[in-house]
Structure formats: C-alpha cells, structure tokens
Amino acid sequence: MCVLLLVLLQISISSSKMIIVRGAPEKSTSYPTQLYTGLNYTTCTSKCASSDNCILSYSNSSGYCLLYAVGDIILVRNDQDIFSSGNESVSFKILNSPAKCADRAEDMLLGITNEYNKNNIESYEIQVSEIAGISYYSINYEYTFTDGCNNWLNPTPTCQNCNKTMFSFSALPSANESTSLIVTSWNDCLFYCYSNPTCFMVYIKIFPTCKVVEYGNTTGWTYREAQMPVGNSFLYMGVKYVLDRISCQFNISSLYTGQTYNPDSKINYMQFQGSTTGSTVSLIFYPW
Structure with a gap:
C-alpha cells in the first residue's frame, strides 16, 4: 500500500507534502488570495507547494486555480470517491508525515498536527466533519492568542468568552x-x-x-x-x-x-x- 501512496505525494517541497483529494472549498468561509487560469491540477498544486504561506490549492477541469493562505480557509467539501461535474480537486499541504503508512490519501491528512509558527498561527490540524448531511474537511487552527473567539472566517460572529x-x-x-x-x-x-x-x-x-x-x-x-x-x-x-x-x-x-x-x-x-x-x-x- 505504501508504494501506491507515493503517487499521491509526488509534489513535495522540503519536508512538506501535497495531498490531492476530491472536493472544493466552502465559498462562504474561504478567502483565496491568488488566482490563475489555464493551469492543470499538477501545476496548480506545485504553486502552492512552493509558497511558504499556502495551505491549499483548488483546481478544476477548466484550468481554474486558486491558492489559499494558512488561516484563510476552514471548510472544504469532501467529495470522497466521486468527482464533481467540474472535476474539482483540492491539494492540502501537510508539514508533518503520519506516524505509519496509510491506505488512503485522506488518512495522510487527518489528526496530524502541522507546526506553522508564524502569522499569529502556531499550528493546524485537518479533520472530517459532517454539516447538514454533507461531509467536509475542517481545518482547525491553534492561534498565538486564546481568547475563545478565533474563528473569523464565518459571515456572522462566533462569540464565546471574549470581549x-x-x-x-x-x-x-x-x-x-x-x-x-x-x-x-x-x-x-x-x-x-x-x-x-x-x-x-x-x-x-x-x-x-x-x-x-x-x-x-x-x-x-x-x-x-x-x-x-x-x-x-x-x-x-x-x-x-x-x-x-x-x-x-x-x-x-x-x-x-x-x-x-x-x-x-x-x-x-x-x-x-x-x-x-x-x-x-x-x-x-x-x-x-
């Protein structure tokens, strides 16, 4: 099984790796800052891999490529084993490898603490969650401040114990x-x-x-x-x-x-x- 995973991890810069899965960012909580057209998913993924601030790239069959910085995205639709009509895919950047060989690309993502330590973010971790019957990858960040109101990407405030x-x-x-x-x-x-x-x-x-x-x-x-x-x-x-x-x-x-x-x-x-x-x-x- 480990040999098969090498195909998924062929785009690698230093110790980081890009894991390509089917899906698309949730538009209401995602804020890309770089856009390219006419790129295939491999070239799009490579652009994210070579950027220190990039956590995820998105591409589709039309050559549309978006790059997301760490901290600018929290939810990604998980299409699992089915391609959408636009053959949408995302590539997550992981900074640490799993402790053991995994059977699926998804298993290379989940439960791994990725140490980042800049731009007010200490680390991030990717999990799978379900919202209204739809499966998502959720990106959870650890920030340098801990006032309980760290989720700023939602279109309405999410407030807990903070001023x-x-x-x-x-x-x-x-x-x-x-x-x-x-x-x-x-x-x-x-x-x-x-x-x-x-x-x-x-x-x-x-x-x-x-x-x-x-x-x-x-x-x-x-x-x-x-x-x-x-x-x-x-x-x-x-x-x-x-x-x-x-x-x-x-x-x-x-x-x-x-x-x-x-x-x-x-x-x-x-x-x-x-x-x-x-x-x-x-x-x-x-x-x-």
Whole structure:
C-alpha cells in the first residue's frame, strides 16, 4: 500500500507534502488570495507547494486555480470517491508525515498536527466533519492568542468568552476613508484590525493591499453573495464586533438595528447605530 501512496505525494517541497483529494472549498468561509487560469491540477498544486504561506490549492477541469493562505480557509467539501461535474480537486499541504503508512490519501491528512509558527498561527490540524448531511474537511487552527473567539472566517460572529471578535463576508464597501497595509493573507488583515483599538473594519479589493477603516470613517457596506473570485476582484470585508457594554451580551442584530457602545475604540466615536435596506447596511457613528 505504501508504494501506491507515493503517487499521491509526488509534489513535495522540503519536508512538506501535497495531498490531492476530491472536493472544493466552502465559498462562504474561504478567502483565496491568488488566482490563475489555464493551469492543470499538477501545476496548480506545485504553486502552492512552493509558497511558504499556502495551505491549499483548488483546481478544476477548466484550468481554474486558486491558492489559499494558512488561516484563510476552514471548510472544504469532501467529495470522497466521486468527482464533481467540474472535476474539482483540492491539494492540502501537510508539514508533518503520519506516524505509519496509510491506505488512503485522506488518512495522510487527518489528526496530524502541522507546526506553522508564524502569522499569529502556531499550528493546524485537518479533520472530517459532517454539516447538514454533507461531509467536509475542517481545518482547525491553534492561534498565538486564546481568547475563545478565533474563528473569523464565518459571515456572522462566533462569540464565546471574549470581549471582541472579527467576522468576514463578501461585500462592497460604501463611502469610507482608509489607510493601506500590505499583508500576506486575509487572516493578517483581520488580525491587524483585531489588534488595533481604532480599527472598525478592513477590506481587500486587490491583494495584497488591506484597507483599514477606523471607527467613524465609513457609512456601511452592501452584501454580496459569496462566490469564487474573478480576475483580481476579491471584495472581502471583515468587521470588528465587541461585547455590548450596556447589555453585556453579544447580539449581532444590534449591529444592524440598534446602537452598539464601544468605549474601547479610544477615539472620537464610541457608539454607532446600524440600519438595513435590502442587502445594504448603513451606519451612523456618534461622537463622544
């Protein structure tokens, strides 16, 4: 059985290996930052293998190739033994080999701690989970901070025992004033906002430029359905959400329909009110 696995592991850079399986990233929680066309899956996989920051590549029969940085993807549809209509496949990068020879490519992925130790991520591990009857590969990260609200890739906040969190979605920003930051991943962009008390939201239109918007410097955004990127247009947005100091609760609806009080902003605005019209969110900030 070990001889057969050598075919699956033929793309290898240093001690890392690329494991190719059938499936596709879940669009609503995946944020690729590099796109290529006209590549077969071998060339696409090689591009990920040669990049220190890449954790996964996606390719299909149309020559469409996407690369995902570590921290920018958490769910991948597991097609198991059946190819989708577009012959979709993904290649996971593993940094450590399993303790013993495995019978299937999937067994080379699961339960292995991959030490990463940069960009605020210590390690990652791949597991198989089932959501609404669909099988997924889930990528679980260990971060350098442990406040309980580390999953920033979902389109709504996932809050536990923490005072603030970030959440991501696809959107077109409304009028805003921003500064620019060069990043290596979407996770880096989110972490900058999370760590900066004056930052309210970040967005990426063209990678690697992360646009940073402080409290009071935006009028809102318009949601867009999550989809695979086309060209260099990504339209990723991340918003900081804090524990409401009045209700002492996380209540996502208050971001859109009520007032949110945030004394930690440490600038001229500590309260804002949101409203929605269709897919557009409008914000009004109140000064001290």
